[in-house]
Amino acid sequence: MQVAALQMTPVSMSAESHIGAENQEQVKSFGEYLGDALKKTNELELKSDHMNEALAAGKIDDVSQVVIASEKADMAMQLTLQVRNRVVEAYQEIMRMQV
Secondary structure, eight states, X not given: OOOOOXXXXXXXXXXXXXXXXXXXXXXXXXXXXXXXXXXXXXXXXHHHHHHHHHHHHTOOOOHHHHHHHHHHHHHHHHHHHHHHHHHHHHHHHHHHOOO
8 A cells, every 4th residue: 555645735715705895894904993092082081171171160060971971081091001001011022032
């Protein structure tokens, strides 16, 4: 019984799918997602500041709206800081790798 040697040929994909071609969306990069998230966090902070100023000026009667806006801004800032910390940790881990 003769055993033939394995032939390792790379598999390449040359077919393209045209299913849903009219609904193709642009894929965002990580930088774009990060930029959008930072803009949203900044908007929440600014909204919270404006609501606090309006409350101090007596233009807002419902304090709960101000508290909710402040908490949303605080949670967004905490999430942003945690993501930043994780990215810095990942970068430091990569830099410690020996090549």
